[in-house]
Amino acid sequence: MKIGIDLGGSHIGIGVVKNEAIIEKKETEMTPEMKTIEAIETYLLKHAKAFMSKYEIEQIGIAVPGNVKNGIITSLINLGIQNWNLKEIIR
Numbered sequence: 001m002k003i004g005i006d007l008g009g010s011h012i013g014i015g016v017v018k019n020e021a022i023i024e025k026k027e028t029e030m031t032p033e034m035k036t037i038e039a040i041e042t043y044l045l046k047h048a049k050a051f052m053s054k055y056e057i058e059q060i061g062i063a064v065p066g067n068v069k070n071g072i073i074t075s076l077i078n079l080g081i082q083n084w085n086l087k088e089i090i091r
Helices: 037-054 086-090
Strands: 002-007 011-018 022-030 059-063 067-069 072-076 081-084
Touching (some): 011 037, 022 037, 059 086
Parallel strands (some): 002 059
Antiparallel strands (some): 002 011, 011 022
């Protein structure tokens, strides 16, 4: 099982995916409700921890509409985020 995270301009999604791209469980929140980086981190960590306690997770993938360098999101214009080390936070 894998966790997939999608940080988009209109929503933030996190879900558990089985092999062959079968979505086992997912949660989404509208991006305008997420006003700060801290709110986004809290949301993602809450659901990631819940999924990890229920499923055997092998990997986590993160999709962002922005620039990433060495695991750091350098620019996520839709959310007004710069230089965010989400990889380390999730780890």
